[in-house]
Amino acid sequence: MAAPDWFASPALQCLVTRDGRTLAAAEVAELLEWFQAAIPGGDLQMLDGLPLPVWRREVLPPEIRLRVTQLRGRMEPAALDCWTVALTRVWLEQLGIQTARKTAWLLPTIGLLGGGGAAALLGAHLRGENHALRCKGEVGIAALIEIGSRGALLELAQVATKCRTRERGAMARCALQRLATRQGLTPDQLQDRILPDCGFDSRGQRVLSYGRKTFAVKLNEALAPYLQADDGKRLTSLPKPTAKDDATVCAQAKADWKTMRTQIQQTTRWLSRRFELAMILGETWAPADFMGNFGKHPLARHIVQRLLWVTSNGEAGPPDLFRIAEDNSLADVADRTFELSPSCHGIRPVHPLDIDWETRAAWQEVFADYGIVTPFSQLDRPVFLVPPSQRSVTIVDRFPHPKVEVPALIFPLETRGWDRTTPHHDGVLEEHTRTFESAGVTACVSYEPGAFLGDLLGSPTQSIKSLIFRPHPGPAPDPLPLGAVPARVYSETMRDLATLVPAS
8 A cells, every 4th residue: 555645744753752762754654554554444333322433442453452552652652642733733734625534544543542632633623613524523523532531521522512503513412421421420520520731730830941941831811821931021932942942842842832722722711611601500519529620720720710709508607709819728808818618518600690789899899909800701790680560471572682693693692502493394493492401491582584594694684583481391381470580591591682793
């Protein structure tokens, strides 16, 4: 079998053994040729309802499993991940879509050998909106499962969330559910436990080295990573090495920065969404789980320090409010050291509806004094209350922006957790729903004349017709009076509709 030209790509000449030897170009090409010949075809088998390719390590022929195990033991782990990152980039950037689909062995190779860096690139590709997939969804999902690192499983969770209406999103949710069930957890609990630390130490710090120079990794106000040089200067990328710098150390630092930047962005984005949903739904964590999964987590601590938290103390006393300071101590509104009550059985982000205006203003002043920017709107979040005259009615028919273009209606709603209802027989979509399971309520918004699934972008401007709330679960019972809808559910639903961009 002839070796493709790209086997000799300079980007792939970075595979280093544990004793520090860099493999020659001919050795790298031989390794790729072996995988090309050895990996089985793309047949699928069903496992708990999830189609998985037959190249997974646990079902490979013994001789192939032995070669893979020997290779992983022979290569330096960080260098092997850097090499699979390079291989992933070649696949994504240098190979045309049709050519990439013909290299059916390449993605399995990445799954068998890759680490967090390769998972970050693969996850971003599976979530991509602007180009066709270069692999079948189940192959990409299986590759993330095979990599199996914390970062890979978080990428799987991102695919499940971002691709809600696509087949690969359903596959990712199925895989997460199966993995969580095996550990006696829910998918959310599993994801809380698999957060990657992205190389940050126990103090929440990470430093990249050029030998004589170092660069501290920081997060800006928007939780985006940047570099801080020894002189305090902010950098968005590592500078070009000089003759005085160690070339090998510099190359490793650049590879680490490229990988971790993507991982940090994905992790912080997921965590921000996780905490916002917990605030909306009233989800709590046991104190030990909260501190173990987030408060002491090297990366998550940077996010929890930017939010205000409230405790659930049962009948033993009123809830307490606190923030987490930079030294990881707890502080109250007067900046005094705060200790959790022995009766505390839950912690969650506070919602503005949980506190009065005076308390809210006091904490806003504290956050302003410390220059704390929250990852999502919390204390400054607008709230919507049911007007007293509307508490007995069952329908909302007046909206801040009643006319909205289809892209500005459907896609923002689905990003915020709304689902499409079954379209009419002619393919016209006229309703979206959002279920608040913990509150036992489903919100239903309808619009007209409806969006054509076959041509969403070409559909006419929609008029939001009505909003109702129904008990959940249940077979479409009568709508609830607005006064019976939980305050946070009503407020968040109206906020979703109020933030839609009106038609010009």
